[in-house]
Amino acid sequence: MDFSAFSHGQIQSKLWLCEKIEPFLPENTEMAILGSWYNILGFMLLTRNENKFKLLEGIDIDRHSIQIADHIMQAWLIGYNHKGKNLNGDVNLTNLDKYNVIVNCSLEHMRSDSWFHNIKNQLICIQSSDVINNDPIWDINNPINNIDHLKTKYPMSQILFEGHKIFDYGNICYKRFMLIGYK
Helix, strand or coil, rough: CCCCHCCCCHHHHHHHHHHHHHHHHCCCEEECCCCCCCHHHHHHHHHHHHEEEEEEEECCHHHHHHHHHHHHHHHHHCCCCHHEEEEECCCCCCCCCCCEEEEEECCCHHCCCHHCCCCCCCEEEEEEEECCCCCCCCCCCCCCCCCCHHHHHHCCCCEEEEEEEEEEEECCCCEEEEEECCC
16 A cells, blocks of 8 residues: 555545535535545545535546555445445446536546547536656656646536635745636
8 A cells, every 4th residue: 555645635635625625526426536546526525525426437447546546435334324435447438428517636647638528518526736756656747837728628518616826845846736616
């Protein structure tokens, strides 16, 4: 297990997302979290407000990550009306029509944007950063320079929230960008 999933930047980014998206979630939300890794975001959202959700599915291409996500999400996999689920798959090939909310916090790690073109008039939340690092541990394939770059690359018909957070650790400093809106 890669404990960097629990790093300060990872957790603070996810808490920020929870706080900003919760006011916009419809009743009986059916959410897909794309590139969900260990689905810590799903765990946080369901822990914070389980009654908002009819279904929350994390989708990740890494089978090992899904196994860990199943352990983290166990309370919602076997209890609470089976609201949580983790699926192994390529989000670029996944039919996203059944979800009314799509979240992708892994933009900078994805080599393709096909997933974005499969979204039709759904609430969407995306996060990315301006990290440019060739170290394989970062796995940056799709860097974003600023919030305007994010809005241009992933256009929305209506933006409900846009913002950024700065993470400054002395030896590394980066901005995390977020958009919430409708495509």
